[in-house]
Amino acid sequence: LAKTTQPISMDSYEGQEVNITCSHNNIATNDYITWYQQFPSQGPRFIIQGYKTKVTNEVASLFIPADRKSSTLSLPRVSLSDTAVYYCLVGQGYQLIWGAGTKLIIKP
Amino acid sequence: EAGVTQSPTHLIKTRGQQATLRCSPISGHTSVYWYQQALGLGLQFLLWYDEGEERNRGNFPPRFSGRQFPNYSSELNVNALELEDSALYLCASGPGGYGYTFGSGTRLTVV
Numbered sequence: 589l590a591k592t593t594q595p596i597s598m599d600s601y602e603g604q605e606v607n608i609t610c611s612h613n614n615i616a617t618n619d620y621i622t623w624y625q626q627f628p629s630q631g632p633r634f635i636i637q638g639y640k641t642k643v644t645n646e647v648a649s650l651f652i653p654a655d656r657k658s659s660t661l662s663l664p665r666v667s668l669s670d671t672a673v674y675y676c677l678v679g680q681g682y683q684l685i686w687g688a689g690t691k692l693i694i695k696p
Numbered sequence: 697e698a699g700v701t702q703s704p705t706h707l708i709k710t711r712g713q714q715a716t717l718r719c720s721p722i723s724g725h726t727s728v729y730w731y732q733q734a735l736g737l738g739l740q741f742l743l744w745y746d747e748g749e750e751r752n753r754g755n756f757p758p759r760f761s762g763r764q765f766p767n768y769s770s771e772l773n774v775n776a777l778e779l780e781d782s783a784l785y786l787c788a789s790g791p792g793g794y795g796y797t798f799g800s801g802t803r804l805t806v807v
Contacts (some may be wrong), residue, residue: 597729622795631700631786631798632739675738682729682796683752686738 592676597691601618608664610676613657621652623658624675626689631674636661666694697729699722701801702787708805717772717802727751728770729796733784735796739745742785747769777806 593611600606609684612621620639622634636643638650638659649662663670701720707783711717721728730742741754753760759775774781782805790796 624795629784629803630800631788634795637795668762674788682727682744682791683741686740688736688738 590595590685591685592678593649594676594690596688597693599693599695600666601695602667603665606666606670606676606692608661608663608676608692609658610661611658612678615656616677618680619678620680621650621656622677623627623661623683624652626673626675634682635674661674666692668694668696670694672691698795700787700789700797702742702785702802704798704801704802705800706805708807711779711806713777715741715774715777715781715804717774717804718769719787719789719799720769722797725755725789727789728764728768729788729790730770730772731754731786731788733786733801734780735783739786744806773797774804778807782806 593644601663622637623635625633625635634691636648636650638652640652640656641652651660671694673691675686675689700722707715712800715756719728727746729744731739732742733739742760743762744752748764759795762770762772764770784801786798788796788798788800
């Protein structure tokens with residue numbers, strides 16, 4: 589089970605693009621990279637998942653370099669409602685290692 | 697489509713008592729996963745139920761147990777409650793096309 593390292597917290601402002609980087613040096617060949625968002629007293633919500641290069645959906649982009657030892661979640665034009673904890677997970681299935689995540693605070 | 701539902705939302709118990717938490721997965725999902733999230737920390741895997749059977753459990757003592765019913769809903773039971781059992785208990789079903797879907801959790805407080 590691969591462990592991930594993310595910044596503990598980040599601040600940004602409404603309308604800005606926010607990039608959260610996660611390092612996962614021990615990622616295995618079959619591992620996917622998944623990001624979840626969690627608001628206080630709620631369950632995590634799936635944001636995006638990728639294996640390599642770039643993945644984009646309606647809420648975020650995920651950039652994964654060729655060596656796959658890190659990944660960057662990009663949130664375009666954030667709003668106050670994007671204030672939450674963001675988790676980077678590496679692996680497959682349900683038994684992943686959840687760190688403390690990155691607490692993102694968006695200011696007006 | 698209804699999401700994962702959990703009840704109750706909040707539960708306050710006294711040390712030594714038993715707590716029962718309930719979860720209904722997304723329609724069509726046969727697997728239910730339970731997690732514990734202590735305040736300010738990440739999730740820790742507790743139990744996995746599929747097709748009525750316990751398939752795997754995390755590193756938790758036997759006083760954490762549960763079951764899955766024929767309609768795939770599930771119960772998590774915590775016996776002999778300890779103060780450190782106070783946490784948000786999350787249930788998830790899946791995986792689906794969008795990873796695992798979590799419920800809003802049950803906040804268990806042991807006093």
